Amino acid sequence: MVQHSLAQRHVFPRMVRFADIDSQGHVNNVRFLDYLEDARLGMLYVDRQRAGETPFKGLVVSRHEIDYKRPLGFRAEPVRVETWVTDLGAVRFTLRYEIRDDEELYVTARSVLVAYDVEREAPRRLTADERSYLQCFTSD
Numbered sequence: 001m002v003q004h005s006l007a008q009r010h011v012f013p014r015m016v017r018f019a020d021i022d023s024q025g026h027v028n029n030v031r032f033l034d035y036l037e038d039a040r041l042g043m044l045y046v047d048r049q050r051a052g053e054t055p056f057k058g059l060v061v062s063r064h065e066i067d068y069k070r071p072l073g074f075r076a077e078p079v080r081v082e083t084w085v086t087d088l089g090a091v092r093f094t095l096r097y098e099i100r101d102d103e104e105l106y107v108t109a110r111s112v113l114v115a116y117d118v119e120r121e122a123p124r125r126l127t128a129d130e131r132s133y134l135q136c137f138t139s140d
Contacts, residue, residue: 010047010137012039013078014099026071032107033064036097039081040111043095048133056115056130062092063112072099072106079106085137091115091123093134 014035022028045055072079079101087094092114099107117124126134 008084008137009139010039010043010083012042012081012083014038014081015078016072016075018074021074024071026073027106029066029068032066032068032099032109035079035081035099035107036064036066036109036111039083039097040095040113043083043137053133054129058116058118058124059113060116061111062114064109065111066107066109068107070104070106077101083137084139085134086139087112088131088134088138090125093126096139 016027020027020031020034044059048055079099082098082100084096085093086096092112095111095113097107097109097111098105099109115124115126115130116122
């Protein structure tokens with residue numbers, strides 16, 4: 001298992017695509033959900049697979065909240081989607097996000113995820129391995 005320092009943030013660089021831009025010249029509000037999803041998949045699936053760990057299986061989003069701080073326009077360099085964990089329970093946990101660069105904060109957001117047994121179509125408990133991984137990113 002990969003060792004992580006306590007309370008670190010997962011950092012996902014996300015390019016602003018031309019398709020993300022609306023008629024007002026900035027990233028459309030609903031496109032920011034794509035940014036959050038890309039970062040979440042990177043954190044919970046892709047990075048774990050690359051590290052030789054088992055990716056999370058059977059997670060569903062039960063809630064999203066998003067606060068738009070500044071407009072984000074088209075640009076050549078990526079923004080960072082920084083993600084960390086709060087409210088880690090037996091079945092559910094909360095991810096907090098910031099979409100930012102070194103100078104500006106564009107979005108803050110929160111997603112509540114529930115561990116889910118796809119075969120039973122019911123919530124399940126997080127495994128010890130999943131909890132251990134999430135604790136590496138836990139912060140208040």
